[in-house]
Amino acid sequence: MEQPSSFWLLLAVFAPVLAGLLSMRIRPSLVTPRVLVALVGPVVSFLSVLIHLAGHGVAKTDAATKVITWIPSLNLNVAFLADGLGAFFALLVSGIGILIVLYARPYFGMSKDEQYRFYPTLGFFTTAMMGIVLSDYMLLTLLFWEMTSISSFFLIGWYRYEKESVHKAMQAFFTTGLGGMAMLGGILMFGSSEGIWRWSEVAHWHPHSSGYVIAAFCMMFAGAATKSAQYPWHYWLPGAMVAPTPVSTFLHSATMVKAGVFLVGRMYPAFHELTIWPWLILIPGAITMLFGAVTALNQHDLKRIFAYTTVSQLGLLMCAYGLGGLEFEHGGQHLMAIDWDVTQIANHAFYKAPLFIIAGAIAHVAGTRDLPKLYGFWRVNKPMVIVMLLAGYALAGGPGTISFPAKELFFYAIYHAFEIHWIFQVLAVMAVLTAVCNVAIFVRLFTTLLGLPFGQRDLSFDVAVQGQGHGHGDGHDEHHDVGFWAAMLWVPGAVLVAWQYLGGLLPNLWSWIFRPLEANVNYEGFAERLPFVWEMHWGIPLIMSLCAIGGGLVVGLSPLMRGAVGDVHDRIYPFLYWLCVHGGGRAFRTFQSGHFRWYVVAVVSFLILGFAGSVYFEPAMLDVHTASPLEFWPGLLLGIVICVSALMLPMVEKRVIRVLVLGACGFSVVGMYLIYQAPDLALTQLMFELISVILFVLVLRMLPSPDVKKSPGKVWRIAISAAVGITMGWMTLLAANSGTPPALGPFFEANSYEGTEATGGRGGGGHNIVNVVLVDFRGFDTLGEITVLSIAALGVWALLPGRAVRRLEEKFGSEGGAA
Amino acid sequence: MTNHWIILFIIVPQVTGILSVLLMNKIRAQRFIGTLSFVFNTVFSIYLLLEVRAHGTIFVSQMSDWPAPFGISIVFDGLSGLLVAASSMVALGCYIHSFSLMHPMTQRRYFHPLIQLLMFGVNLSFLTGDLFNLFVSFEIMLMASYAMLTLGAERRQLTQAYKYILLNLIASTVFVIAAGLVYGLMGTLNMADLARIVAEKTAPGGEGLPAGFTAVSVMMLLVFGLKGAIFPLWFWLPDTYYTCPISIAAMFSGMLTKVGVYALARTFPLIFAHGAGHSMIMVIFAISAAFTMFLGVLGAVSNHEVRRILAIHVISQVGYMVFGIALMTPIALAGCLFYMIQHMVVKSALFLCCGIMERYAGTDDLYKMGGLLKRDRLLAVLFFVAAMSLVGLPPLSGFFGKLVIIQEGWHIHWWLSVLGLATGALTLLSMLKIWSYGFWNPPKGQHVVVPTGAPRPRMLKSGYFGVTLLVLTALFLGFGAQPVYDIAFQAGEQLTNPRAYISAVLQYDIDAPPHEQLAAAEHDAEVVDPMAVVADEREEATP
Amino acid sequence: MMVSSIILRTSVRLILPLSLLFACFMSLKGHNEPGGGFIAGLVASIAFCIYRMSFGAEALLRLLPVHPRVLIFTGLGMAAVTSIAPLLFGLPLLTSRVGTIRVPLVSEPFHYASAVVFDTGVLLVVVGVSVGMIMRLSEELE
Amino acid sequence: MTLILAVCVAVILAVCIYLMLGRELKEVAMGVFLLSHAAHLSIIAMSRSPVLSGAEGHDLKSAPILGMGSQPVDALPQALILTSIVISFAVMGFLLTLIVLTGRRATTLNVDDLAKEQLPTP
Incomplete structure (x- = not known):
C-alpha cells in the first residue's frame, strides 16, 4: 500500500501557529482583520484533516504517512498517523479552535493588546495539540506534548503581572512538566528495550509483561495522569481557572486535559493486555471521578464548578479505558x-x-x-x-x-x-x-x-x-x-x-x-x-x-x-x-557551607578513600621492595633537614624564623636535586628560591597581623594530613620502584645532539639534554609555561593596578561603583 | 598539510593576546582583533568538523616534528573539535557581550589579553594529546581564570577567590604528582601511547597493569573531577562564579567545568578506567553523578539570586555529563559530548541574559525584581528559549543531550535515569522561578519608570548581540541535532574503541603486530635502558 | 622597600653589570651545559631586584625605561614567532629545523639560532615577570 | 634512597594540608609555598638513577649532559620539574598578591570570618 503524503497533515498541524504569527503583522488597531487572519489557522487545519481523510480514509493503526527525515539517529522523524482516534481529536481540536477564535473577540472586547498576543499564543497551543494527536513518532508526540505545557503556561499565566495568576501558571507547568519527564522516561525505556519508536509499529508488537515494559507503561501513564488531572495531580486544573475563559474553554473541554486521555487511548491497543492496565488506570480514575463530582457540587464559582466536573469526567474517561483492559465472556465471545x-x-x-x-x-x-x-x-x-x-x-x-x-x-x-x-x-x-x-x-x-x-x-x-x-x-x-x-x-x-x-x-x-x-x-x-x-x-x-x-x-x-x-x-x-x-x-548548604576548611577535608578525603579503595581492589600495591635509606648518607642528611624544617613550619610563630625555615627547606631541596644529578634544576630552584623569599618577605610585611583565636582541633587535622602524606609518599615509592622502563628518556638522550635512524638523522643539536627537551622535544610545554608566567604578571597588575590606572578609576568609577 | 594548521586554534589567541597587551591603550583595536580571533577559531573549527563528519578524519600535528610518544601531539578529532567549536562560539558571544556590560575601567585591567590567553589554555586542553601538556594547558587556563575571576577586585570577589585558587592548587599538585607517577609506572606520557599500553596489558594474556595504577586513576579522577565540579569536589564553584563580572561568569560557567569533564571523557575510557579498579571507578562515577545532578539542582532551586541559581545549576548539569561517562558506552559518551557543547552555549546565554536583567532591575535578587517582560520583550524571548533548552524541553538542544544519556541509562543504572528525570523537573522549577519572579509578577524596581516599548539603551546593543548569537546557536543545536550527533557518535565510538585514535597519533597501524615504524626507536631504547640494568643488579644483590 | 648603605650601593653598582654579563653567558651556553633562558632570566632579575632595593624605584626605571609588560610580551612574542615560523614552511609548530636540505654544516648553525631566539624570549619573560611583580608589590608597600 | 624521597614527600604534603586546615590564610599561603617541593621531589624519584636505589658499588650516573659520563640519568623528569617550578612560581606570585589584597579589603585573613561573608541566603 502506498503511504500517503504528509503534506496535508503537516499543514494541519502548523497552520494555526503560522496564522497566529501572521496576525501579529497586522496593525494593532485593526482588530477584525486580525481575528479573520487568526481564524484562517484552525479553519485550514480542519479542512486539511478532512482533505487528508477524504483522500486516504481513516488510517489503520499501522498506516502512517511518509517519513520526513529529521533526526533519524535519535528515532525522531516527522510522520503522522491519522487513525480514528487521531483524526477525531484533530477535527475536534481544530473545530473548537475555530469557535474559540470567534468567541475570544467579543470576550476580550476591543482590547488591542490582549488580542495582539492572544491569537499567536492560541495558535501555538493549537499547533501543539494537533501535533500530539497526529504524530506517529512517540518522541514527536512528546515534543508536542511539552509544547502544550509551554503554551498553556503562557495561557494560564495570561494576567502575568498578577501574582496569583503567575503562581497558578507555574503550578500547572511544573505539574505537567513532571509528568512530561516521566513520559519521556517511559518512551525512552520502551523504545530502547523493545526497539519500537512509532505508534504505528506498536500495532505489530506482541505485548509481554517484562519489567521494562511495565515500568515504561507506568511512567507513560504518569505523564498522562498529570496532564489529565488524575487524583492527586488534579489540583492544577481548578487552579488554571485564573486564565481568561476562552483559554479555560479550550484547555479543559477538548485539548490540554484530554491529551492524557488521548495518550491512554493511543496506548490502549498495545498495552491493554498487561495485567497491570486496569488496576493502574482504574484506581486513580475512580477516585478522581467521585472526588471531582463531589467537590464540584460544593462550589459557587461557575468556572470552579465546571473545572471540578471536568476533573470528574476525566476520571470517568480514564475508568472507561481502564475497564477496557478487562475481558469477559458474553455469549461465548471474548469481549472487551x-x-x-x-x-x-x-x-x-x-x-x-x-x-x-x-x-x-x-x-x-x-x-x-x-x-x-x-x-x-x-x-x-x-x-x-x-x-x-x-x-x-x-x-x-x-x-x-x-x-x-x-x-x-x-x-x-x-x-x-x-x-x-x-x-x-x-x-x-x-x-x-x-x-x-x-x-x-x-x-x-x-x-x-x-x-x-x-x-x-x-x-x-x-x-x-x-x-x-x-x-x-x-x-x-x-x-x-x-x-x-x-x-x-x-x-x-x-x-x-x-x-x-x-x-x-x-x-x-x-x-x-x-x-x-x-x-x-x-x-x-x-x-x-x-x-x-x-x-x-x-x-x-x-x-x-x-x-x-x-x-x-x-x-x-x-x-x-x-x-x-x-x-x-x-x-x-x-x-x-x-x-x-x-x-x-x-541539604545543599550542608555541603556548601562556605568554610574553606571543610572543602579541603572533603577533597582530601576523596583522595584518601579512593586510595583505600584502590588498595582493596589491588592489594599488590602494598608490596614494595626498596633499599635501605641508610646507604647514601648525604641524601639521608638532606632528607632529614627537609622533613625537620617542614615540620617546624607550623610550630614557629616568628616571621623571620618562618622565612628561615622555608629557606632551609628550599635549599635542602636544591641539594637534593644536585644529588639527583640535576644541575639545571638545582640552579633554577636556587634562583627561584631567592626571588620567592624576596616576594614572601615583601608580602608578609603587608599582611594584617593574625588573630589570637585558638586554632581548630589539632588531632583530626594531624590525622587527615598524615593520611594524605602517607598516601602520596607511598605512591612515590611504588612508582619509583615499579621497574617499568621509561620510553621517552632514552630517546631524548639518543637524539639530543645528533639524530639516529629513528629520526632520520635529525637531532636536537645540544649537549644539555634537559635544555634540549625544554626548547625542542617538549618546547611546546615551555611555550605554555612562559605564557603562564606572563599571565601571572598580568594578573598581579590587574589586581594591583599602577598609579595611572588608579587615578583614572577614581575619575570614572570602577565596577563596584557602576551600575 | 591541514594537519599542521590545527595549531592555529592555540596560536591565534596567543598572538592576539600578545598584540592586545602591546595595544594596551587602544580599546577599539583590541576589541577588533579579539573578535577576529574568535571568529576565526569558530569558522575554522566548523570547517574542520565538516571534514571530520564527512571522512572521519583525525587531524594530528606533532609539535617540533618529533614522532608521537616523544614530542607533544596535538589532536583534533570529533570530541575535541566539537568542544573547540563550541567554546570559541561561547567566547565570541561573551566577548561581544562584555563590550557594553563590562565596566570600561575593568576592561582596562588587561581583560582583553586575558580572555585570549584563557582561550589559549582552553583550546590547548581540548587539543593536546599529552598528559603533562594537559597539565600545562590547565595551568594556563587556571592562571588566566584566577586573574579574570578577581578582575575588578571587588570585595565579594576577593573574599571568595582564595577558595577557587587554593582548591585548584591542590588539584594541580596532585596532577603533577600523578603525571610523574604515570611516567614512572607506564614509561610514557602520550595519551595514545598510554592507551596502547593499557590495551596491550589488559588484553587477555597480557601482563596486567602495574600495581598502583588504580590509585593513579583515582588521583586523576580527583584532578579532573575538581575542575569539572563533580561531587564531592565542586565546592569552589558556587562560592566563586557568581562574584565576577557577568560576561566572565558566563564564559567560566560555560567553558571551564567542561574542560574537566572533557578530560574525564577523554582519559578515562582511553586509559584510566581499566585494570583492577575498573569497577570501583565506575561506581565512583555513578554515585558522583547522582549527587552532582540532584544536590546541584536542589541548591539552584533554593536560591533566589539569579547569578547563584545559574552558577549552581552548572553543577547539576555536570552531573548529567558524568552520568554519560559513568555509563561508558559509545552512545552514552556521544550523548555526554552533545550535552556538553549544548550546555556551554545555553548556560553562557543564560548568564548573559542575567547580565542584562541586572542592568534593568539594578539587582539580581529575584525578590526585588519583577515585570521585566514589560521592559523588554526580546530579552524575555531570549531568556525563555535558553531556559527551556537548559530544562531540556523538546525540540530545544538540552532535550537531545539528555535523551540519549537517559535512554542508555535505563539498561545500566536505571536509578540514575530516574534521578536524571527528577532533576529535569526541578530544573524546570528553578527556571520557572526566575521567569515568574523576574519577567512576570508585578513590576518592581528601577525599570518601573520606563514605559513599555521604550527603545533599548544603545549601550546594551552588543550585549544583546552576544546573547542572540548564543541563543541562535542553541536553537541550531536543537533543530539541527543530526549533523552534530553524527560527529558525536563518531567520537563516542572512537573513545570506547580507540584504535583509530591510537593509529592516527602514533602514526602506525595498530592492527599490524610489529610496530615497524617504532622498531628503530625502541631498539635504541633497549640499548640504554637503565632499568634493565638496575633490575639485573638488584636480582644479583638479593639472591 | 629600600635598603640604603654605601657599601651595598657600591657593591651593587659593581655586581649589576657582572651579573647581567653572567646571565648572557648562562643563556648562551645553556644548550650544551647547565644554564638556559630560565636561569639567565632569574639571575638578571635578582640583579635588578637588588638594584631596586639599593637605589629605589626611580633608578630602576632609569635603568629599564620600559614597562615590564613590554619586556614580557616582547619576549613572549619572540618565542611565539620562532615557534610559528615553521608553519609557513609546512612543518609543525616549533620545529627547529629550517629548510629541507639536510646538510649538517648549514642546518646546524641555523637551528642553533632559532633555539637561541626562543631562549631569549624565555629570558625576557622571566625578567619581566619577576621584576614586574616585585616592583609592583614593593611599590604597594611604600 | 627513594624511601628518603618518599618520606620527604609525605612530610611536606602532610604539613601543607595541616596548614591548609588552619585558620589563617597567611599560614595557608606558607603551606602552599612548600606544596610544589613535594610534587617535584615525587617526580625526581622517577628518574631512578642507581645511586638513588641504593645500589652500592655501582657507577654513579652522570647528569643529563652529553659527554659528562657514560650513563646520563633520565632527563625527562627534570624537564617536567623545570616546567612545574616555573608554573608554581607564577601561581605563588599571584596568590600572594591576592592574599595581600584580600587582607586589605576584608581586613581579616581568618578563613572562618571570610566564610561568613556572602553566604547564600535561605
Whole structure:
C-alpha cells in the first residue's frame, strides 16, 4: 500500500501557529482583520484533516504517512498517523479552535493588546495539540506534548503581572512538566528495550509483561495522569481557572486535559493486555471521578464548578479505558469492556465547552461568576441561560442527549466487570454517586438561573439590577459589543451543544459520523449504532441511571452541600515547592557551607578513600621492595633537614624564623636535586628560591597581623594530613620502584645532539639534554609555561593596578561603583 | 598539510593576546582583533568538523616534528573539535557581550589579553594529546581564570577567590604528582601511547597493569573531577562564579567545568578506567553523578539570586555529563559530548541574559525584581528559549543531550535515569522561578519608570548581540541535532574503541603486530635502558 | 622597600653589570651545559631586584625605561614567532629545523639560532615577570 | 634512597594540608609555598638513577649532559620539574598578591570570618 503524503497533515498541524504569527503583522488597531487572519489557522487545519481523510480514509493503526527525515539517529522523524482516534481529536481540536477564535473577540472586547498576543499564543497551543494527536513518532508526540505545557503556561499565566495568576501558571507547568519527564522516561525505556519508536509499529508488537515494559507503561501513564488531572495531580486544573475563559474553554473541554486521555487511548491497543492496565488506570480514575463530582457540587464559582466536573469526567474517561483492559465472556465471545470511547470523549467536549463559554459570557455580562449572585439571571439574558441549561442537561446525562447513552455504556462496562471481581460493585456505586452529583449540579443551575424556589441565592445581590451593563469581573473591557460580536459570546456554545442533541435524538446520524472513527467497538449490542433511549436494555445499568437521576433531584433541591469549600490538594504544590526550596536548600548548604576548611577535608578525603579503595581492589600495591635509606648518607642528611624544617613550619610563630625555615627547606631541596644529578634544576630552584623569599618577605610585611583565636582541633587535622602524606609518599615509592622502563628518556638522550635512524638523522643539536627537551622535544610545554608566567604578571597588575590606572578609576568609577 | 594548521586554534589567541597587551591603550583595536580571533577559531573549527563528519578524519600535528610518544601531539578529532567549536562560539558571544556590560575601567585591567590567553589554555586542553601538556594547558587556563575571576577586585570577589585558587592548587599538585607517577609506572606520557599500553596489558594474556595504577586513576579522577565540579569536589564553584563580572561568569560557567569533564571523557575510557579498579571507578562515577545532578539542582532551586541559581545549576548539569561517562558506552559518551557543547552555549546565554536583567532591575535578587517582560520583550524571548533548552524541553538542544544519556541509562543504572528525570523537573522549577519572579509578577524596581516599548539603551546593543548569537546557536543545536550527533557518535565510538585514535597519533597501524615504524626507536631504547640494568643488579644483590 | 648603605650601593653598582654579563653567558651556553633562558632570566632579575632595593624605584626605571609588560610580551612574542615560523614552511609548530636540505654544516648553525631566539624570549619573560611583580608589590608597600 | 624521597614527600604534603586546615590564610599561603617541593621531589624519584636505589658499588650516573659520563640519568623528569617550578612560581606570585589584597579589603585573613561573608541566603 502506498503511504500517503504528509503534506496535508503537516499543514494541519502548523497552520494555526503560522496564522497566529501572521496576525501579529497586522496593525494593532485593526482588530477584525486580525481575528479573520487568526481564524484562517484552525479553519485550514480542519479542512486539511478532512482533505487528508477524504483522500486516504481513516488510517489503520499501522498506516502512517511518509517519513520526513529529521533526526533519524535519535528515532525522531516527522510522520503522522491519522487513525480514528487521531483524526477525531484533530477535527475536534481544530473545530473548537475555530469557535474559540470567534468567541475570544467579543470576550476580550476591543482590547488591542490582549488580542495582539492572544491569537499567536492560541495558535501555538493549537499547533501543539494537533501535533500530539497526529504524530506517529512517540518522541514527536512528546515534543508536542511539552509544547502544550509551554503554551498553556503562557495561557494560564495570561494576567502575568498578577501574582496569583503567575503562581497558578507555574503550578500547572511544573505539574505537567513532571509528568512530561516521566513520559519521556517511559518512551525512552520502551523504545530502547523493545526497539519500537512509532505508534504505528506498536500495532505489530506482541505485548509481554517484562519489567521494562511495565515500568515504561507506568511512567507513560504518569505523564498522562498529570496532564489529565488524575487524583492527586488534579489540583492544577481548578487552579488554571485564573486564565481568561476562552483559554479555560479550550484547555479543559477538548485539548490540554484530554491529551492524557488521548495518550491512554493511543496506548490502549498495545498495552491493554498487561495485567497491570486496569488496576493502574482504574484506581486513580475512580477516585478522581467521585472526588471531582463531589467537590464540584460544593462550589459557587461557575468556572470552579465546571473545572471540578471536568476533573470528574476525566476520571470517568480514564475508568472507561481502564475497564477496557478487562475481558469477559458474553455469549461465548471474548469481549472487551470498552465501547464507543471516542463518543465518550466527544460527549464531554460538546457539553463542557458550551458550559465554559457561557460561564465566561455571563461573567462578561453580569460581572460575576458566583452562582448565588446569578439567581434569576434568566431575566437578564435569555439565550445564554438557554444554552447553559441545555449543556447542563447534557452534563446531567439526561435522556435525549448523547450523554445519556454514553453514560449507559459506561455503566454497562462496569456491570459486565462484576463477573470478574466483586470490587467493581464499589466502582458501580462510585459511578452512580458521581452521576448523582452531576444531576444535582444541573438541578441547582436550573433552579438558580431561572430564579425558581430552591435555587441558591445571594440576597445582597440582584443581578438584574447590579450586574447589567458593566462587566468587570472577568471580561476586561468597558465597551460592550452589539450585534454580531455580542452574539458570538454565546453562539459558539450553541453550535457545540447542538451536537449533544443531534446525537441524542438522531443516533443514526451520530453513528454514521462516528462509527468509522471508533477503533474498538466490541459489544455486539452497540456495534452498529448507538441506541435510542427506549432501546436501552432493561437491567442493572438502566436502574443505575434512574437511581442517579432520582438521587440527583433530591440532592439538588435539598439544602445540603451548598457551601463553597476549598480543596486541600491545593496545598500539594506549595508544599512541594517549600520542600524543594527549604529542604533542598538545607541539604545543599550542608555541603556548601562556605568554610574553606571543610572543602579541603572533603577533597582530601576523596583522595584518601579512593586510595583505600584502590588498595582493596589491588592489594599488590602494598608490596614494595626498596633499599635501605641508610646507604647514601648525604641524601639521608638532606632528607632529614627537609622533613625537620617542614615540620617546624607550623610550630614557629616568628616571621623571620618562618622565612628561615622555608629557606632551609628550599635549599635542602636544591641539594637534593644536585644529588639527583640535576644541575639545571638545582640552579633554577636556587634562583627561584631567592626571588620567592624576596616576594614572601615583601608580602608578609603587608599582611594584617593574625588573630589570637585558638586554632581548630589539632588531632583530626594531624590525622587527615598524615593520611594524605602517607598516601602520596607511598605512591612515590611504588612508582619509583615499579621497574617499568621509561620510553621517552632514552630517546631524548639518543637524539639530543645528533639524530639516529629513528629520526632520520635529525637531532636536537645540544649537549644539555634537559635544555634540549625544554626548547625542542617538549618546547611546546615551555611555550605554555612562559605564557603562564606572563599571565601571572598580568594578573598581579590587574589586581594591583599602577598609579595611572588608579587615578583614572577614581575619575570614572570602577565596577563596584557602576551600575 | 591541514594537519599542521590545527595549531592555529592555540596560536591565534596567543598572538592576539600578545598584540592586545602591546595595544594596551587602544580599546577599539583590541576589541577588533579579539573578535577576529574568535571568529576565526569558530569558522575554522566548523570547517574542520565538516571534514571530520564527512571522512572521519583525525587531524594530528606533532609539535617540533618529533614522532608521537616523544614530542607533544596535538589532536583534533570529533570530541575535541566539537568542544573547540563550541567554546570559541561561547567566547565570541561573551566577548561581544562584555563590550557594553563590562565596566570600561575593568576592561582596562588587561581583560582583553586575558580572555585570549584563557582561550589559549582552553583550546590547548581540548587539543593536546599529552598528559603533562594537559597539565600545562590547565595551568594556563587556571592562571588566566584566577586573574579574570578577581578582575575588578571587588570585595565579594576577593573574599571568595582564595577558595577557587587554593582548591585548584591542590588539584594541580596532585596532577603533577600523578603525571610523574604515570611516567614512572607506564614509561610514557602520550595519551595514545598510554592507551596502547593499557590495551596491550589488559588484553587477555597480557601482563596486567602495574600495581598502583588504580590509585593513579583515582588521583586523576580527583584532578579532573575538581575542575569539572563533580561531587564531592565542586565546592569552589558556587562560592566563586557568581562574584565576577557577568560576561566572565558566563564564559567560566560555560567553558571551564567542561574542560574537566572533557578530560574525564577523554582519559578515562582511553586509559584510566581499566585494570583492577575498573569497577570501583565506575561506581565512583555513578554515585558522583547522582549527587552532582540532584544536590546541584536542589541548591539552584533554593536560591533566589539569579547569578547563584545559574552558577549552581552548572553543577547539576555536570552531573548529567558524568552520568554519560559513568555509563561508558559509545552512545552514552556521544550523548555526554552533545550535552556538553549544548550546555556551554545555553548556560553562557543564560548568564548573559542575567547580565542584562541586572542592568534593568539594578539587582539580581529575584525578590526585588519583577515585570521585566514589560521592559523588554526580546530579552524575555531570549531568556525563555535558553531556559527551556537548559530544562531540556523538546525540540530545544538540552532535550537531545539528555535523551540519549537517559535512554542508555535505563539498561545500566536505571536509578540514575530516574534521578536524571527528577532533576529535569526541578530544573524546570528553578527556571520557572526566575521567569515568574523576574519577567512576570508585578513590576518592581528601577525599570518601573520606563514605559513599555521604550527603545533599548544603545549601550546594551552588543550585549544583546552576544546573547542572540548564543541563543541562535542553541536553537541550531536543537533543530539541527543530526549533523552534530553524527560527529558525536563518531567520537563516542572512537573513545570506547580507540584504535583509530591510537593509529592516527602514533602514526602506525595498530592492527599490524610489529610496530615497524617504532622498531628503530625502541631498539635504541633497549640499548640504554637503565632499568634493565638496575633490575639485573638488584636480582644479583638479593639472591 | 629600600635598603640604603654605601657599601651595598657600591657593591651593587659593581655586581649589576657582572651579573647581567653572567646571565648572557648562562643563556648562551645553556644548550650544551647547565644554564638556559630560565636561569639567565632569574639571575638578571635578582640583579635588578637588588638594584631596586639599593637605589629605589626611580633608578630602576632609569635603568629599564620600559614597562615590564613590554619586556614580557616582547619576549613572549619572540618565542611565539620562532615557534610559528615553521608553519609557513609546512612543518609543525616549533620545529627547529629550517629548510629541507639536510646538510649538517648549514642546518646546524641555523637551528642553533632559532633555539637561541626562543631562549631569549624565555629570558625576557622571566625578567619581566619577576621584576614586574616585585616592583609592583614593593611599590604597594611604600 | 627513594624511601628518603618518599618520606620527604609525605612530610611536606602532610604539613601543607595541616596548614591548609588552619585558620589563617597567611599560614595557608606558607603551606602552599612548600606544596610544589613535594610534587617535584615525587617526580625526581622517577628518574631512578642507581645511586638513588641504593645500589652500592655501582657507577654513579652522570647528569643529563652529553659527554659528562657514560650513563646520563633520565632527563625527562627534570624537564617536567623545570616546567612545574616555573608554573608554581607564577601561581605563588599571584596568590600572594591576592592574599595581600584580600587582607586589605576584608581586613581579616581568618578563613572562618571570610566564610561568613556572602553566604547564600535561605
